[in-house]
Structure formats: structure tokens, C-alpha cells
Amino acid sequence: MGLINDGRVGFLMAGEQVSDYPLSLYYYISPNDGPKNSDLSVQAAQVTIGVSDVTHKLQMTSVISQPLWLDNQGCPALFELSEVPNEMLSAWFLLRLKPPIPVLSSFIERVGQITVSDLQWAPLPKLLIMGSASASSLSEPLDKQEIFTVLLPDTGMHTYILPETAWVAPTQRAALMDSVPFTHPAHVSAILELLRHQCAVNTLLSSCLTPRSTSPAASVCDLHFEVRPESTTSISVTFNEPHTDSLAV
Numbered sequence: 001m002g003l004i005n006d007g008r009v010g011f012l013m014a015g016e017q018v019s020d021y022p023l024s025l026y027y028y029i030s031p032n033d034g035p036k037n038s039d040l041s042v043q044a045a046q047v048t049i050g051v052s053d054v055t056h057k058l059q060m061t062s063v064i065s066q067p068l069w070l071d072n073q074g075c076p077a078l079f080e081l082s083e084v085p086n087e088m089l090s091a092w093f094l095l096r097l098k099p100p101i102p103v104l105s106s107f108i109e110r111v112g113q114i115t116v117s118d119l120q121w122a123p124l125p126k127l128l129i130m131g132s133a134s135a136s137s138l139s140e141p142l143d144k145q146e147i148f149t150v151l152l153p154d155t156g157m158h159t160y161i162l163p164e165t166a167w168v169a170p171t172q173r174a175a176l177m178d179s180v181p182f183t184h185p186a187h188v189s190a191i192l193e194l195l196r197h198q199c200a201v202n203t204l205l206s207s208c209l210t211p212r213s214t215s216p217a218a219s220v221c222d223l224h225f226e227v228r229p230e231s232t233t234s235i236s237v238t239f240n241e242p243h244t245d246s247l248a249v
Contacts, residue, residue: 001029004026004027004028004029004042005027005028005029005196008073008075008189008192009025009188009189009192010025010026010027010028010192011025011026011027012024012025012026012047013025013026022046022047022048022096023046023047024044024045024046024047025044025045025046025047025095025188026042026043026044027043027044027045027192027195027196028042028043028195028196028199028200029041029042029043030199030203031203032203032207043097043098043099043101043195043199044097044098045095045096045097045098045180046095046096046098047093047094047095048093048094048096049091049092049093049094050091050092050093050094050179050181051090051091052090052091052092052181053090054090055088055089055090056088056089056090056091056092056183057081057086057087057088057183058081058086058087058088058089058091058092058093058183059081059084059085059086059184060084060085060086060087061084061085062084063078063079063080063081063083063084063184063185063186064076064077064078064079065077065078065079078184078185078186081183081184092181092182092183093181093182093183094179094180094181094182095179095180095181095182095188095191096178096179097177097178097179097180097195099131100176100177100178101176101177101195101198101199101202102124102127102128102131102174102175102176102177102198102202103174103175103176103177103195103198104124104171104172104173104174104198104201104232105121105170105171105173105174105175106171106232107194107197107198107232108175108177110194111177111180111191111194112181112182112187119175120175120176121173121174121175122173122174122175123164123167123168123172123173123174124167124172124173124174124201124202124205124229125162125167125205125209126167127174127175127176128202128205128206128209129209131176147159147160147161148160148161148162148208148209150207150208150209152222156222157222158222158223158224158225159223159224159225160208160209160224160225160226160227161224161225161226161227162208162209162226162227162228163226163228166228166229167228167229169229171229171231171232172229172232180195197233201233201235204235205227205235208225208227223239223240223242224239224240225237225238225239226238226239236249237249
């Protein structure tokens with residue numbers, strides 16, 4: 001868990017089938033999925049190469065120093081591309097995300113030039129619902145007053161409402177990202193930092209949208225919540241404090 005969620009390059013595993021089989025990079029596990037869970041929802045990427053419409057300078061040999069020396073964080077130091085044999089090619093390296101993840105537009109811009117020309121934009125919660133296994137149980141997701149019911153492990157029940165007017169704002173539009181290009185291995189750790197941030201946001205929102213139990217619902221809802229985005233990195237949750245007439249945010 002620590003290596004996958006916190007390591008600079010996650011957990012990198014070589015392919016076992018043939019020598020040129022793509023590497024697999026595991027970079028995020030939901031906090032709800034403990035090590036004992038046999039059905040982990042692990043976010044992974046295949047490290048491969050893809051065709052590009054423009055040329056990029058790519059390494060022809062390893063950029064890891066030989067003999068090996070480490071930087072101040074204990075990781076192998078990497079040469080700049082100008083310091084190793086390189087060539088201009090109509091290609092770049094790719095992290096093919098498995099499964100694709102809904103990513104906010106601001107994160108897509110920060111990741112850099114993305115190899116997508118026909119992105120389908122939608123509010124982030126809508127994309128999360130579409131990718132949920134329980135999406136078929138929701139008739140009109142994110143339709144102004146849609147209420148989502150979440151059953152708790154102790155058979156309690158919470159309801160959440162995500163006001164459409166708040167989530168259709170331009171800053172909250174998102175798209176499914178299935179690949180991220182890069183041209184130097186040093187880019188990977190910065191890309192993973194952004195992907196992990198987005199995965200954490202997605203995990204938080206999914207907990208409000210997706211039932212996590214099949215046990216009978218409680219007869220009375222314990223709490224009602226309204227969930228609104230404040231920014232691309234902040235979410236507000238408003239609810240009535242139990243046994244009082246005041247709101248908490």
C-alpha cells in the first residue's frame with residue numbers, strides 16, 4: 001500500500017509473458033481497500049510507446065547513470081536527454097491508464113499535452129456514476145434534485161444531494177483519460193502525483209454516490225448532506241447537526 005500510493009514511481013512490475021511485454025505501473029489503491037481485501041480496485045498503467053503527430057526527442061539508451069548514483073531522495077539520478085544518445089521520432093512514451101479515470105480539466109491542463117482530440121466533457125460526478133457498477137440503479141443521475149442513498153456497514157443510511165448548478169460549472173468539467181504521454185522518465189513521478197490527487201477526489205465523491213452495502217436500508221435516514229465543489233481541490237459538505245437547528249459545513 002505504501003509503495004503503491006506514496007512511491008515516486010509507484011510499484012513497477014515487469015511483464016512475465018515475453019521480453020517486450022509492457023511494464024505495469026501500480027500507483028493508487030483506495031483507502032477503503034485494505035491489504036486483506038481480495039477484490040482491490042487498484043489503479044494501474046501500462047508503460048508503452050505510441051505514435052505522435054509531432055516529433056519528440058527520445059532516449060536511445062538508458063538515462064540511469066552507470067555506475068548507479070542516487071539523488072538526495074534515495075532514487076537513481078537520471079541524465080538529461082541531451083546527455084545520452086537520442087533521436088527525434090514521431091512518437092512518445094505513454095502511460096495507458098487501466099482503467100481510465102475521470103480527470104478534471106485543470107488536472108488535464110497540468111498533466112501537459114494529452115493525446116486526446118475528441119474529449120467528451122461532463123460533470124465529474126456524472127462520469128463517476130457512469131463508471132460505477134451500480135449506475136443502472138440510478139435513473140437520472142445528477143438531474144437537479146437527484147438524491148443518492150448510501151447504506152452504512154451498521155445498516156444506517158445517509159443521503160447525499162449534488163446540486164446540478166454547482167457541478168456543471170466550467171471548472172468542474174471532466175473527461176475520461178486513458179493515456180498520458182511523456183518524453184522522459186523523470187516526468188513520471190510528477191504525473192503520478194496529479195493522478196493520485198485526482199483518484200483521491202474520485203474516491204471521496206464515489207463514497208457519496210455508490211451504495212457500498214446490500215443490507216436492508218434503515219427505516220429512517222440518519223443524516224442528509226449537500227455536496228458542493230468549492231474549487232478543483234476543495235469540496236464542501238453541508239448538513240444539519242443532529243438534535244440542533246444549526247447547519248454545519
